Amino acid sequence: MKAGAVQLKGTAYILPDSREHQELFQWLAEEVAGMGGEAAFVRADRVETVPDIEIVALFERRKALDYRPLAEALVVMEREIDGTRQGGRTSAAKALRSRIAKITKDFEEARRTDFFSSTAGRDLGIRIERVQSALSELAAAGQAPRSAGIPIRSPETYQGIRWVTRRDPFVDRMASAWLIRKFIDAEAAFGFIDGEEVAAAGPGVVAYDVRGGEFSHVGNLCTFEVLVRSFALKDPALAKVVEIVHDLDVKEDRYRRAEAAGVEEILEGVRRTAADDDDALKRGMAVFEMLYAAKSR
Numbered sequence: 001m002k003a004g005a006v007q008l009k010g011t012a013y014i015l016p017d018s019r020e021h022q023e024l025f026q027w028l029a030e031e032v033a034g035m036g037g038e039a040a041f042v043r044a045d046r047v048e049t050v051p052d053i054e055i056v057a058l059f060e061r062r063k064a065l066d067y068r069p070l071a072e073a074l075v076v077m078e079r080e081i082d083g084t085r086q087g088g089r090t091s092a093a094k095a096l097r098s099r100i101a102k103i104t105k106d107f108e109e110a111r112r113t114d115f116f117s118s119t120a121g122r123d124l125g126i127r128i129e130r131v132q133s134a135l136s137e138l139a140a141a142g143q144a145p146r147s148a149g150i151p152i153r154s155p156e157t158y159q160g161i162r163w164v165t166r167r168d169p170f171v172d173r174m175a176s177a178w179l180i181r182k183f184i185d186a187e188a189a190f191g192f193i194d195g196e197e198v199a200a201a202g203p204g205v206v207a208y209d210v211r212g213g214e215f216s217h218v219g220n221l222c223t224f225e226v227l228v229r230s231f232a233l234k235d236p237a238l239a240k241v242v243e244i245v246h247d248l249d250v251k252e253d254r255y256r257r258a259e260a261a262g263v264e265e266i267l268e269g270v271r272r273t274a275a276d277d278d279d280a281l282k283r284g285m286a287v288f289e290m291l292y293a294a295k296s297r
Contacts, residue, residue, distance in 0.1 A: 004113025006058045016115045060118040066110045067120045070103055074127055081134050097135050101256035104128055153230045155184045162205045164191045167277050172249040173209045174284025175224045183233055192277050222249040237295040
């Protein structure tokens with residue numbers, strides 16, 4: 001079954017107890033009865049003749065079979081990445097990113113029914129993250145000359161600052177505001193200005209993601225990426241968020257993160273339902289906090 005059920009001794013299909021699974025089995029039983037057949041749906045605390053460990057093993061074997069094609073595809077990719085590194089062909093990374101995006105999407109779908117966090121699933125997830133990191137390194141190597149010259153800043157010198165940006169905040173401005181609060185100044189204040197007001201911002205105010213601002217796009221890097229590099233932030237979970245923000249803001253599709261489209265939809269919903277720019281920025285920052293937490297698993 002697509003729901004992830006396994007067959008127990010050829011007589012019944014079982015799933016872990018949850019409200020969703022109860023509704024599924026109840027619906028299936030009603031469908032079978034409606035077609036003139038017979039079906040029974042029961043809940044049980046245990047199966048007396050089968051230890052829990054054996055039931056869990058059934059689910060793990062099922063998931064190992066589901067993961068096998070992805071693991072085999074990943075082996076091929078790992079070899080190709082090694083060849084790309086040795087040959088210095090960073091341009092080949094674009095095709096590889098497209099393939100890892102497909103593998104990642106299929107893995108996330110398969111993991112929905114990995115109810116007991118199987119060893120095969122955990123190992124495959126780690127390998128996928130390593131491949132994604134390797135491809136990010138290849139992409140960075142190919143783009144390094146375009147992002148050179150970004151000076152390193154110290155967070156200590158940016159405390160108590162009011163950060164201002166363009167009105168109608170969206171992906172880059174929301175993500176940048178979250179990063180500022182998360183990694184630079186937890187008490188940072190934010191405001192909005194028109195482009196021509198940057199020069200008259202005054203002391204104690206830093207403009208970002210606006211023409212003429214202290215932090216904005218550099219080469220093919222969005223403001224969020226420039227902030228990460230400016231403050232030399234090293235964090236595996238943050239690196240994943242960087243890739244999503246880049247793909248959404250620069251529209252370059254460099255990293256092909258499968259979850260990028262979903263994040264954009266949520267942020268579009270935030271922008272459409274927010275009371276004003278302050279509300280939109282605050283809610284957008286909350287989205288990136290949750291995204292970062294998910295990537296920190």
